[in-house]
Amino acid sequence: MVRGKTELKRIENATSRQVSFSKRRRGLLKKAFELSVLCDSEITLIVFSPTGKLYEFSSSSCTNKTIERYMNSAKNLGQYKKSSETSLQHEKEDAAAMSKRVEVLEQSKRKLLGEGLDSCSIDDLYQIQEQLAISLRNIRARKSLLCKQQIDRLREKEKILEEENAELKKRCDVQLRLHLSEEDDEPQRPYTDVETRLFIGLPETTIPLATGRAQ
Incomplete structure (x- = not known):
């Protein structure tokens, strides 16, 4: 059977109160001794x-x-608190001052x-x-500076592209001169006459001669 929870309150009967005090005091002193030995803790217990x-227990000398x-x-x-x-x-x-500043x-x-602007005066x-x-x-000053920097970058890029274009043109001219030089060094082939005939009508056909006799 499960025991009900005992309500803690002052014991009215003086004799019962004294008996309960003696039993629980001994148990409390025993628990304090066990705790000091098992956990190597410093304990001082004072009971009136x-x-x-006065009743007391101390684990130290x-x-x-x-x-x-x-x-x-x-x-x-206490000082820490x-x-x-x-x-x-x-x-x-500090938080209140910061909140006010933000506002x-x-x-x-x-x-x-x-x-x-309704609460603003003419001076405000x-x-x-x-x-x-x-x-x-x-x-406007910042915008002008950024535009100038962008124009400078575009001009620098234009200069680089012009230099690359001039280099490519120079290479093309060299390749063209080499090609023309090779054509000049190649020997000329003589022309040959080709005999041609003009036919009017169907072309003539040649009938092969019979090589055997009829039986």
Whole structure:
């Protein structure tokens, strides 16, 4: 049969409470001893009974050294938490400042695009106009520089193509001169007369003579 989960609450009966304290105290001290031996850990256990009686267990030779070590660790932990909280606060402040800066930049961008100008004064509009004029000058200067660089590259390419064309033409002239020279050195063949006849009508046929006698 499965046991139900026992609800943890204060034992009202004083006698039962004292008996339960004694049993569980011994078990707790035993577990602390086993943990210190099996895991080679430093353990100090301090227990006060309901009547104020002190019970303690320490795996080291001196309980005060363990307590001092705990105090130093707690102090360092507190300093670390304080440092972490301070760092976190600085990060929050930096994030808020960055968010505000991004918002300002977004508003400035919209104004440069001609949006959200209802809240702008005449001075703000003059300032935006001046910024656009400066941007336009920079864009035109950059465009002129890129066009000049492209023209220079095309001229250089044209020069290279002209040089290649001149070299190809030179090679063609050499090949043509060699070909003409070979034709001049080749001996002339004499012409021969060919006898021809003119026939009117069907060509004459020659009947072969019989080589045997009829039987």
